Amino acid sequence: MKHIRDQKQDLPKVPECVHTAILTTLNRLEENEDMAKKIRKSRFSGKKFVALAAAMAAVFGMTVIAAAAEFWWNQKAAEEFGNPTPERQQQMVEAGVAEEQTVSSTDAGITVTAVQTLRDANRIYMLFELTAEEAVIDGNSGFSDWKMITDEGKNLWDYERSMTGSGGVTDAQSGTLLTQGFYFWDFLMEEDPEGWNGDTLTVQLTDFEYYTYENGPEGTPHKIEGEWEFTLHLTDTTELARTFTPEKTVMAAGVPVRLNSVTVTPLTVTLHYCLDDVEAAGEASGGEDYGLIELFATGFVDGDGNRVERMGGSSGARTEDEDIITCGLPSPMDVDTVQAILLGGGDTIELR
Numbered sequence: 001m002k003h004i005r006d007q008k009q010d011l012p013k014v015p016e017c018v019h020t021a022i023l024t025t026l027n028r029l030e031e032n033e034d035m036a037k038k039i040r041k042s043r044f045s046g047k048k049f050v051a052l053a054a055a056m057a058a059v060f061g062m063t064v065i066a067a068a069a070e071f072w073w074n075q076k077a078a079e080e081f082g083n084p085t086p087e088r089q090q091q092m093v094e095a096g097v098a099e100e101q102t103v104s105s106t107d108a109g110i111t112v113t114a115v116q117t118l119r120d121a122n123r124i125y126m127l128f129e130l131t132a133e134e135a136v137i138d139g140n141s142g143f144s145d146w147k148m149i150t151d152e153g154k155n156l157w158d159y160e161r162s163m164t165g166s167g168g169v170t171d172a173q174s175g176t177l178l179t180q181g182f183y184f185w186d187f188l189m190e191e192d193p194e195g196w197n198g199d200t201l202t203v204q205l206t207d208f209e210y211y212t213y214e215n216g217p218e219g220t221p222h223k224i225e226g227e228w229e230f231t232l233h234l235t236d237t238t239e240l241a242r243t244f245t246p247e248k249t250v251m252a253a254g255v256p257v258r259l260n261s262v263t264v265t266p267l268t269v270t271l272h273y274c275l276d277d278v279e280a281a282g283e284a285s286g287g288e289d290y291g292l293i294e295l296f297a298t299g300f301v302d303g304d305g306n307r308v309e310r311m312g313g314s315s316g317a318r319t320e321d322e323d324i325i326t327c328g329l330p331s332p333m334d335v336d337t338v339q340a341i342l343l344g345g346g347d348t349i350e351l352r
Contacts, residue, residue, distance in 0.1 A: 071100040074116045076182045077127050081118070082310060082331035092118065092332050096235030097266045101126075108226030109133035110208055115182070120265040121197065121238040122326055124156075125186045135177040139168040140219065141210035142183065143228075151198030160190040165313055175213050188268065188328050190317050201232045241265045242335045244351045250343060252278070252294040253285035260322060262349060264335050269297040270326045271341075278323040294345030297327040301348070303337025 073089045077098075084092075092098035101114035110132045118125040130137055148156035165186035189196060205228040211219030241263055248259040250273075258274040273295060281292055299309035310330030317324045341349040 071098075073098060074127055074182075076184075077116045077118070077125070080125070080127075080184065080186075082308065084331050088332055088334070091334060092266060095240060095266065096237050097240070097332065099233075099235060101232055103230040103232065105205075105228040105230045107228055108208070108224045110136075110224065110226065110228070112205060112228045112230070114203070114230060114232055117232060117234060118267060118332070119197070119234055119237060120267045121241045122190075122265055122268040122270065123186070123188050123328060124196075124201075125184065125267070126203075126232070127182060127184045130181050130183060132179050135179050136208070136210040136222075136224070137168075137178045137181040138176055138210070140175075141168070141181075141208065142166075143205040143207060144209050144223070145206040146185070147202075147204040148185075149202040149204065150196045151200055152195055154195070156187060156196060156201070159196055160317070164188075175217060175219075177210070177212070186313065186328070188313060188315070188326055190324075190326060197234075197236045197238050199234060199236070201234060202229065203232065204229045237266070240335055246349050246351060248347075248349050250294060250345070250347050250349075252281040252292045252345065255281040255284050257281055257295065259349065262341060262351065264300075264333065264338060264341070264351070266332050266335060267329055268326055269300070269329060269341055270324060271295065271297060273323045273325070275318060275321050275323045294343060294347070295323075295325060296344045297325075297329070297341050298344050299330060299342040300333050300338050301340040301342065303334055303339060305339065307342065308333075309342060 071093050073084075073093075078084065078089065089098065097120055098116065098118050101117055104111055104113035106112075110130065113129045113131070114126065115129050116127045146157075150156060166184065168181055168183050206226075208224040208226060210222055210224070212222060213219050242265075243261055243263045245261050246259060249256045250259055251257070255277065257277040257280075260272040260274060262272070263270040278292070278295070281295075285292060296314050299307060301307055308329075308331050314325060314327035316326065339350070339352055341351065343349065
């Protein structure tokens, strides 16, 4: 197979992932004795040989066409999630957590394009690119009204949310107007994951607001009237949630707090504590149990033993006997290999 090393020259414009897939496929072909004999007897060479390898890739589960169309994370999304390794990014793509979005809507000289989403049972992150005919985009600009309609016709804002984060992720400082920028929404959800984890989410935007700074840094407000609407197609990933019962006691304000269970998803950790213990710790800390950092997840230990730490958004809810804290993870997690959850007070919750 003398052409294995020459396939980049034969297809110089094909992405690197395709070169890798073809090479892997050719190596697998050689491992298959019957198929290798047929290939050695063939008279294919050059581009024809590589085309044959591409066709044979499907036989071995290495479809090159799929590799050529492989979705790579937007760099802005990667930065927001701590720059995961390429392997972890691709794992999230294959699991349906990270998905490419390409729909857009244009009105009043502004185009909104959905770029990427990340979603699991408890969280959804949406990244949009804005382009405008005039320089009106900076960190202070945005839409006056957002609606995100689920399959069941309910606005995402109407569900119980632990945390909602939003904002511009442009490279420019506020006060420097551009014609292009990125914006995001990041929701941590508490209520009815099956209800809002449908196949689609319709985004409806109204009126773009921005500032000019000719009169000082506070800015002069302006509004561009318009309506933008598009539908995101999503994958239901609720089955990726995993629940553990580590039988762990966490010290908070000097008080032992029983941890009843931990549920992990690729993007979140939900901690179920004994409510009586949490209230006792709150009293010991001065009467405020919502600020007990010792009870919040701040990261995790992955399957290779690496610590991934950075405080994410979080909040909680309560039942009759439990205090429930849902925390957004700083980076995506493999729920089937994660070893431990890291807490704000230095405790490590071993899961395996």
